[in-house]
Amino acid sequence: MFIGRNQELTALNKLYQEDSFQFAVIYGRRRIGKTSLINQFLKDKRAIYFTGLEEKALENLARFSDAIHAYEDPSYLDGPIFASFEQAFKYLVHLSEKNDRLILAIDEFPYLAKAYPPISSMLQSYIDHYFKQNKLFLILCGSSMSFMEKQVLGYKSPLYGRRTAQFKLKPFSLHDAEDFFPQLNKEEVFELNAITGGIPLYLSLMSPEKSLRDNIRNNFLTTSAMLYAEPMSLLNQELREPASYSSIISAIAAGASRQSEISTKTGIASGALSPYLDNLIDLGIVEKRVPVTEIDKARSRKTIYTIKDGMFRFWYTFVGKRVSFIERGITEPILDYIMKQLPHFMGPEFEKLSQEYLWSKLFDPDLVPEPFVNLGNWWGPDPKEKKQIEMDIVGFDDQKLNGYFGECKWKNEPISADILKTLIYRSSLFPAAKKNYYLFSKTGFTDKCRHLAQQVDCHLITFDMM
Missing domain, CATH: 3.40.1350.10 (Trna Endonuclease; Chain: A, domain 1)
Structure with a gap:
């Protein structure tokens, strides 16, 4: 069941009704619901849907060819591969001229661009010379926020100035989460939304039939549960040196908020710490904050770093340092502590x-x-x-x-x-x-x-x- 994202879905459908070329950029952190939004939008519409993978250009080209052929024949399973991406795009021009409204959705575009770097310049050329003259609806989607903002939306990107809409998907608000759990009271929803960071996939793991204590036990303190391993899994996927990044997040969760304090706790030299913090900020895990009166200043001596992502904040506050106990099945004392400290955890969320x-x-x-x-x-x-x-x-x-x-x-x-x-x-x-x-x-x-x-x-x- 699709829940939320009504504003984004309405905007996409409005663009679809326009009698002109459209180029929508959709991005946001992993598990935020980008693919679900695209799939909901594509319902009852004919579209070419392709997902880039971390593999070589030839393998991506083979699957891109399959996606194009499946558009013409949904029963298609295997067939010829286009000789190049150039040939594939030439054929897309043919399809877009032949069809009244063609949608091309490329999910995880950063992976495709990494495998085949010329793809952005090629898209620019085909947009300028062909697609703008017909009704192609192009969607580029990605989880790497820094890539999407710099290499797709940024002014140095070949694609700069060509998008007609962009959607940076944010975590669910309290009111979005209430649609997930209509049978729960507002306070219960607020707590579940806080510990999951408002991420739709994580919210879907929570059972409205169980208490908050049981949901925490089943999803965070059970070694086979997804959220027990999720923070390290995401760090391993997104970053080199995941152990260093984990140490930085742990230090912030323990109260180190200034760069010098984080450096002392992690043993990473203060000067070397900035790139790590910048990467965590790009991923939406950490945020850099200054007093509201200093927002417009170029630099502030009062800068602090906090954990922005609610699930990461919960995990590193309550779970990470107690992994040894959890692995041995000692969870009830941890749950007692969590439930006692939860009001304090909820303070910043409030x-x-x-x-x-x-x-x-x-x-x-x-x-x-x-x-x-x-x-x-x-x-x-x-x-x-x-x-x-x-x-x-x-x-x-x-x-x-x-x-x-x-x-x-x-x-x-x-x-x-x-x-x-x-x-x-x-x-x-x-x-x-x-x-x-x-x-x-x-x-x-x-x-x-x-x-x-x-x-x-x-x-x-x-x-x-x-």
């Missing part, structure tokens, strides 16, 4: 959800008087109390006249007035003339907090409202 909520209300004047241009976390010194502090939500409008300040608490207790008082005090560190306050709570607010919120016009938002 911060992200709260920020996304405000972005979704950007043009709601009742909640956001003037649209902000930047919104995110902030950390830095408090010159009055002479200590380092962190704030969950800080944002400003274009003129920096309106400031937006928020605190998020994922706890089974109501937010007290003291939390709001601290937020008000910390907002005084910023010069915005008009300050707007927001408290986000899993469970609610105390009466004193509600009273103070009314006085300072603070918006009180519970998880159920989001």
Whole structure:
């Protein structure tokens, strides 16, 4: 059953209805659902579908030939191979002129381009001289985000400026995941979506009939389960020196956030660490963050690194360092620890959800008087109390006249007035003339907090409202 991606599917079908050449680029991390989206789009449409593999050019050409011949005769199994990719594309020109609407979908295009580097320039030539004159619908898809962004979409690419649409598939949001599990309550879905990183394939492994504890046991703490081995499997597929990358992720999961701290924990020289971190960022596993007030700066001394991918963050927080116990079948104490620490793990996820909520209300004047241009976390010194502090939500409008300040608490207790008082005090560190306050709570607010919120016009938002 296909779930989600309604926006992307609608856009693809709209392009299909256009009476002209189309070139859509679809990319995103592995398991994100790219192939499922393409297959759903191709339903009830005649198409040539081909997947590039990590093999030599001749083997890819043979399978590309098979895909083209199967388009003409679905019962076709084996037959002649085109003499070259050039001959294959000449035949595609013939097919596209003969048919009213031909779709050519090339999945895992980076593998094909690695096996046969001239393919991008060849596509450019055929797009410019032939395909633009007919109704070919070309789809290039890939899991290597850096390749797709630089070698397909980048300005140095032969294909630059020729695509008519691009879709970078993101992990499922909470609302997407709710469609996966209509029988579960919102909190249960939020937790499952967090530990799987919102990846559709991983979500499909979770059973709505089982408790969160049982789903974690069956999918993360069982040695035969896919997710038990998934992080190292992905690192082995994508990177050389997977052990070094695993050490870096482990260090970040253990609290090392600055480059110098990661270097100390891993033993990798600080200067040599940058390429590793860049590769992990390209894969969407790690993210580089700065305080929201320094987003527009070319460099920041306050740069930190965090694990962006939810499944990797969960695995390296709870599973990786306990592999020896799991291999021996000692899982119940680990589960006890995970369930006790899960609210702490969910805290950053709730911060992200709260920020996304405000972005979704950007043009709601009742909640956001003037649209902000930047919104995110902030950390830095408090010159009055002479200590380092962190704030969950800080944002400003274009003129920096309106400031937006928020605190998020994922706890089974109501937010007290003291939390709001601290937020008000910390907002005084910023010069915005008009300050707007927001408290986000899993469970609610105390009466004193509600009273103070009314006085300072603070918006009180519970998880159920989001």
